[in-house]
Amino acid sequence: MANIKEKIKKNLQDNLDEKTIKKLLKVMGSWPLISFYGTMFSSVSDKYLNIISIKNIKRAYLDNSNLAYGSLFLPYELFHGLGLSPFLPEVMAGFTAGMGISAKTLKKASSGWYSQDLCTFHRSASGAVDMSLFPKPKFIICSNIACDAAQKSFYIYAKKFAISDSYYLIDVPYSENESSFKYLSAQLENIFYEISSKKKVKPDIGRLKKAILLSNEFRHWALKINEVRKELTNYPKDFNGLNFILPFFSLNGSKEGVLLYKKMYQELKDFNENKPKKKIKKILWLHLKPYYRNEIFDILEKYGLKVVFEEINHIYWQEMDPDRPFESLAKKMMSNFLNGPSDSRIKVIDKLIEEYDIDGVILFAHWGCRQSNGSIRIIKDEVKKHNIPILVLDGDCVDIKNSSVGQIKTRVEGFAEIVSSG
Amino acid sequence: MNVKTSEIKQTFKWDKQPALQKSVLYTCTYIPQEIIAAAGLNAYRIEANSFLRSNDSYFPTNFCPYIKNIANYLLEKKDEIKALILATSCDGMRRLFDITKNYIPDINLFMLDVPRVVSKESIDFFSSNLDLMVSFLDTISAGQKITLESIRSAAVLISEKNRLMGELRHIYLKSDTAISLNEYYDIFKASMMADTGSFNAYLKKYLHDIKDLDAGTVKKKKNIMIMGNYINDEKLWDIFSSLDVKISMDDICFSHRNIVNDINIEKARHKDEALRSIAASYLNKPSCFRMADLDNKVSQALSSIREKEIDALIFISLKFCDTTLYFYPFLKEELKSMKIPTLFLEIEHNKISVGQIKTRIEAFLEMV
Numbered sequence: 015m016a017n018i019k020e021k022i023k024k025n026l027q028d029n030l031d032e033k034t035i036k037k038l039l040k041v042m043g044s045w046p047l048i049s050f051y052g053t054m055f056s057s058v059s060d061k062y063l064n065i066i067s068i069k070n071i072k073r074a075y076l077d078n079s080n081l082a083y084g085s086l087f088l089p090y091e092l093f094h095g096l097g098l099s100p101f102l103p104e105v106m107a108g109f110t111a112g113m114g115i116s117a118k119t120l121k122k123a124s125s126g127w128y129s130q131d132l133c134t135f136h137r138s139a140s141g142a143v144d145m146s147l148f149p150k151p152k153f154i155i156c157s158n159i160a161c162d163a164a165q166k167s168f169y170i171y172a173k174k175f176a177i178s179d180s181y182y183l184i185d186v187p188y189s190e191n192e193s194s195f196k197y198l199s200a201q202l203e204n205i206f207y208e209i210s211s212k213k214k215v216k217p218d219i220g221r222l223k224k225a226i227l228l229s230n231e232f233r234h235w236a237l238k239i240n241e242v243r244k245e246l247t248n249y250p251k252d253f254n255g256l257n258f259i260l261p262f263f264s265l266n267g268s269k270e271g272v273l274l275y276k277k278m279y280q281e282l283k284d285f286n287e288n289k290p291k292k293k294i295k296k297i298l299w300l301h302l303k304p305y306y307r308n309e310i311f312d313i314l315e316k317y318g319l320k321v322v323f324e325e326i327n328h329i330y331w332q333e334m335d336p337d338r339p340f341e342s343l344a345k346k347m348m349s350n351f352l353n354g355p356s357d358s359r360i361k362v363i364d365k366l367i368e369e370y371d372i373d374g375v376i377l378f379a380h381w382g383c384r385q386s387n388g389s390i391r392i393i394k395d396e397v398k399k400h401n402i403p404i405l406v407l408d409g410d411c412v413d414i415k416n417s418s419v420g421q422i423k424t425r426v427e428g429f430a431e432i433v434s435s436g
Numbered sequence: 437m438n439v440k441t442s443e444i445k446q447t448f449k450w451d452k453q454p455a456l457q458k459s460v461l462y463t464c465t466y467i468p469q470e471i472i473a474a475a476g477l478n479a480y481r482i483e484a485n486s487f488l489r490s491n492d493s494y495f496p497t498n499f500c501p502y503i504k505n506i507a508n509y510l511l512e513k514k515d516e517i518k519a520l521i522l523a524t525s526c527d528g529m530r531r532l533f534d535i536t537k538n539y540i541p542d543i544n545l546f547m548l549d550v551p552r553v554v555s556k557e558s559i560d561f562f563s564s565n566l567d568l569m570v571s572f573l574d575t576i577s578a579g580q581k582i583t584l585e586s587i588r589s590a591a592v593l594i595s596e597k598n599r600l601m602g603e604l605r606h607i608y609l610k611s612d613t614a615i616s617l618n619e620y621y622d623i624f625k626a627s628m629m630a631d632t633g634s635f636n637a638y639l640k641k642y643l644h645d646i647k648d649l650d651a652g653t654v655k656k657k658k659n660i661m662i663m664g665n666y667i668n669d670e671k672l673w674d675i676f677s678s679l680d681v682k683i684s685m686d687d688i689c690f691s692h693r694n695i696v697n698d699i700n701i702e703k704a705r706h707k708d709e710a711l712r713s714i715a716a717s718y719l720n721k722p723s724c725f726r727m728a729d730l731d732n733k734v735s736q737a738l739s740s741i742r743e744k745e746i747d748a749l750i751f752i753s754l755k756f757c758d759t760t761l762y763f764y765p766f767l768k769e770e771l772k773s774m775k776i777p778t779l780f781l782e783i784e785h786n787k788i789s790v791g792q793i794k795t796r797i798e799a800f801l802e803m804v
Contacts, residue, residue: 126765127764127765128761128765129753131755131782132758133758162527162762165552165728166758166762169730169766170766183552183553183728185551185553185728187561188530188547188549193565194561197551197557197560354530355530355534355547356531379496381498382498384527384528384531385527387496387499388495388528388531388532388535389531391493391495391535395538
């Protein structure tokens with residue numbers, strides 16, 4: 015089975031064009047192959063994650079009539095309410111790393127004058143757009159939550175695809191107050207009506223309400239998962255919470271999102287109730303992980319350390335009111351702990367350390383992420399107050415050449431020794 | 437150096453003894469000086485040129501050098517600083533707010549949220565944020581509240597300053613000898629730090645004197661435009677001065693992007709109306725790379741290139757400035773189609789390698 019995966023990967027690496035990707039997705043996404051593909055994963059969560067991801071990516075590549083690019087942290091209920099298929103270039107840049115093609119996409123970006131000081135998620139995605147590896151969208155929606163880069167790189171994509179008039183930046187205010195909510199809700203409402211008009215369909219508020227109800231259901235299961243993980247010591251093989259970034263964001267407001275998180279809850283609950291408890295040291299993971307093959311998690315495992323929670327999976331928003339869709343989505347965006355001052359992120363980290371009884375924290379300092387790395391000093395000082403160690407791993411989530419693999423290994427081992435002996 | 441510019445420095449002493457206790461420090465061209473002046477305080481733009489790497493522990497290595505310098509400046513001058521207003525210009529500035537709040541808590545601190553889009557709604561939103569800035573200034577300016585009248589008076593002063601700076605620019609463009617490049621940017625520097633009333637009086641006299649001194653002699657030189665972020669380095673101006681070029685247009689954070697015209701508050705009946713007018717003018721001023729509409733920014737550059745008959749553009753960015761660095765590939769494509777030669781320089785804040793930069797500019801100019 016591992017061989018099949020490697021063959022697929024090699025095929026993609028060697029035949030870099032949109033046509034090949036489409037061909038591959040057509041084959042992989044067809045029944046019964048996709049069902050067979052599902053059997054390659056040892057856990058139910060991974061199986062559903064991969065099948066649903068393939069289906070979504072296939073939809074994006076094979077039918078771009080409703081395709082919309084979106085940045086991370088958007089309220090994807092808006093996409094589902096508008097009948098748009100989301101495609102997340104930043105997440106797909108992670109896929110380029112996983113597929114081993116990021117060296118090519120990054121090289122392409124460099125030849126297009128993207129400075130090497132910029133974040134590789136965005137650079138790799140820009141290279142992929144330039145190489146026509148990503149499908150052409152009808153709409154591009156992004157926000158400034160957490161990061162300045164998306165609004166810029168997405169604008170450039172819009173220009174390249176000649177859809178500048180279908181580019182939307184959701185300008186998210188820094189502080190929560192009445193005028194901020196008003197400003198943000200109005201933008202979401204405008205986008206909803208403008209895109210409906212561009213699609214030449216009647217604005218369907220009912221569909222948006224339905225998406226919000228599904229999102230509430232998604233939230234319900236995600237909260238239950240996060241609750242189970244407080245006690246869980248014995249995880250399904252290869253389970254990694256950092257792999258769920260695509261559904262966590264883009265499937266909010268879809269049936270698939272609900273299905274995946276419900277299945278994941280059932281699996282984790284079953285493990286929690288029926289598998290023997292393990293003695294583990296609990297790790298909280300901050301920011302993202304390297305998406306290329308790496309040893310970090312194996313080393314942690316070897317020393318009896320387990321990442322029991324990732325800040326990216328924290329449910330920061332309240333249940334939404336479907337009868338007030340735009341206000342609800344605005345509130346959701348504003349309550350993102352990566353928006354505004356770092357106090358909000360610090361509060362979340364404090365809460366997670368307490369609730370998950372954390373023994374150590376790892377922060378992966380992705381090269382070029384000013385938002386996260388600019389808070390490292392404050393986070394380090396805060397974590398120290400809990401009398402637990404924190405490891406800041408300097409590296410790159412996408413570009414293996416920009417990460418010192420040996421140094422990371424040594425530092426992870428050193429940290430693991432400290433935590434395991436504590 | 438021109439004697440008259442030295443006199444300006446001696447008169448204002450802005451680079452040696454800044455009156456920080458009577459000032460509100462600010463960092464961004466979107467922070468309206470009019471409102472700070474209306475509080476009876478001096479708007480003082482932080483330059484932080486000489487505070488490089490005295491303390492690097494608050495930010496990672498690959499972080500905006502200007503922001504790191506500001507943090508060092510604040511740490512060193514914290515006992516003298518009355519207040520600081522930052523803007524949500526970029527990720528870096530948002531993190532500077534956090535560092536200041538957490539590690540230099542005695543500084544009165546305000547974050548002005550500046551929208552990235554220009555629309556009726558964003559102007560309304562920005563107006564309400566300016567109102568919050570007014571409340572902040574009211575709390576720190578001993579007893580003096582900002583009123584419609586004080587905003588009007590301040591706007592008149594700033595508008596006069598902008599008019600005089602326009603005259604200065606006119607003389608600089610017309611003549612090679614009346615004012616050097618270094619002097620030109622020195623005066624810009626002073627305009628962002630000194631007390632506006634005194635500065636205006638002196639600049640008025642100064643302009644009168646240099647007008648008499650030189651009535652327009654200009655040699656034919658290569659006409660270039662520079663574009664970039666917080667570019668403010670005497671050594672860089674020295675390099676350009678030593679070459680056969682004239683910087684006929686700039687679009688940098690340190691010069692004409694500061695000059696906001698068309699603030700019309702004569703007819704404002706309430707403070708809110710005045711704030712709205714200021715909000716509209718500031719959001720429509722020559723824009724920063726942070727704003728969403730990159731096409732508008734390119735159009736501004738192209739129109740300057742046509743108007744000033746620019747031969748080449750030199751794009752200079754401080755390292756690790758995402759908003760600027762993302763703009764360059766976009767601009768480069770547009771200029772390529774117009775056959776405008778461009779040079780890209782990525783530099784440290786006030787720590788440039790003179791020989792290397794000079795060689796690169798010389799080589800580029802030879803090809804123009």
